[in-house]
Amino acid sequence: MTRGELKRRIGWYVLAAVCCLQAGFAAASGAWAATQSIDGDPLDIFVDDTGTMALWYQGVYQYYSEDSWGSVLMFDVGDGIPVTEKYGSSYQVGYGATAFTPVGNTKPNTWRIVTVMDAGDSGVTVTQTVDYTNGQSYYKMTWTITNDSGVTYTNCKFFHGGDTYFGGDDAARSYWNETLGMIYLRNPDVSGIMGFYGGVGSRADRYYGGYYDDGNEYAVNVGDLPNEADPNYIDAGYYLQWNRASLEPGQSWVITAYEKWTEAGNVQVIAPSDETRNAGEVVDLNFIIQNFQEDTDTFTLHAASDLGWQVSLPGGDTVSVDSGEVATVLVRVRVPSSAVGLIDTVTLTATSQTDEDVTNADSVQITCEGIAEEE
Numbered sequence: 001m002t003r004g005e006l007k008r009r010i011g012w013y014v015l016a017a018v019c020c021l022q023a024g025f026a027a028a029s030g031a032w033a034a035t036q037s038i039d040g041d042p043l044d045i046f047v048d049d050t051g052t053m054a055l056w057y058q059g060v061y062q063y064y065s066e067d068s069w070g071s072v073l074m075f076d077v078g079d080g081i082p083v084t085e086k087y088g089s090s091y092q093v094g095y096g097a098t099a100f101t102p103v104g105n106t107k108p109n110t111w112r113i114v115t116v117m118d119a120g121d122s123g124v125t126v127t128q129t130v131d132y133t134n135g136q137s138y139y140k141m142t143w144t145i146t147n148d149s150g151v152t153y154t155n156c157k158f159f160h161g162g163d164t165y166f167g168g169d170d171a172a173r174s175y176w177n178e179t180l181g182m183i184y185l186r187n188p189d190v191s192g193i194m195g196f197y198g199g200v201g202s203r204a205d206r207y208y209g210g211y212y213d214d215g216n217e218y219a220v221n222v223g224d225l226p227n228e229a230d231p232n233y234i235d236a237g238y239y240l241q242w243n244r245a246s247l248e249p250g251q252s253w254v255i256t257a258y259e260k261w262t263e264a265g266n267v268q269v270i271a272p273s274d275e276t277r278n279a280g281e282v283v284d285l286n287f288i289i290q291n292f293q294e295d296t297d298t299f300t301l302h303a304a305s306d307l308g309w310q311v312s313l314p315g316g317d318t319v320s321v322d323s324g325e326v327a328t329v330l331v332r333v334r335v336p337s338s339a340v341g342l343i344d345t346v347t348l349t350a351t352s353q354t355d356e357d358v359t360n361a362d363s364v365q366i367t368c369e370g371i372a373e374e375e
């Protein structure tokens, strides 16, 4: 499918999305029954009933044609020479995937969209949950892939990605951060970064950043991403891939991922994934500091907890980073024994010692579960 065809196909949807955003009302037409939306700030998120998504950050759409962002699931079936079945969101159908069969698309609360899709008549169901905490510059995606059939599927692969736009200018370059397992973009004149990464325990097995059409070919047709990010390619798309050897009857495969945006700046702070921990635990968080200036610089670090939990910087409160390079900064957080049920936000700020206007911050949420200690 060409971009023109794709654009015409979704034209009604885009128009409706924009109208809805501008008017600020919850649409109730028949055409809208299949799409759910989260009206937040700075993010607005739309999900259709095959899992294709549109998203605005600070009022600017972030994927080409506004909704070039979706999932692909494939697995092998049959003895002897197996047949690979490939299912995808409506966005990926143009590249050769069979569309997921919509089962349900609901909004259990203001900040969550749950989309249930069948992979044909295989008995495999994908439940995509999108969660957003209003005010944050990231959102969470959870895919629960359940095999309700009586047969085992092998060589299971799940992809999510598409054609990124980013920051009002379709001229983003892609990079890979090995520490965070994050594929990310820069659009130097207009933005900070836009990045996509697996959650705790869900690090992606493979990645791709570069020519958007190649990304779709790798995901849908080749069936493996090449572990490449091409920073020379402008107009990038990006993808992540997760693998699982088999999915047996009754088993579920749960994958989590986040996508995030940061403010423009020549230093970037990138937080790790959100964590859920028990009361009384010590959590070590590895933040990334990246220096996009032309010279080596030293940054002053400041870690803070919204709820006043004890935070420290075991490696010291400054870090020196060469031009274009990254450094890892450890932030240690002690979860109080009295914190059960609370969610804290921990923020690391880095500020240049040569130019205090070169500053950036990013945050991570720690959810405290577990049994409170006996008083």
Ligand SMILES: [Ca+2]
Pocket (backbone or CB within 6 Å): 039, 040, 041, 043, 044
């Ligand atoms: Ca909004």
Ligand SMILES: [Ca+2]
Pocket (backbone or CB within 6 Å): 064, 163, 164, 165, 170, 171, 212, 235, 236, 237
């Ligand atoms: Ca692009």
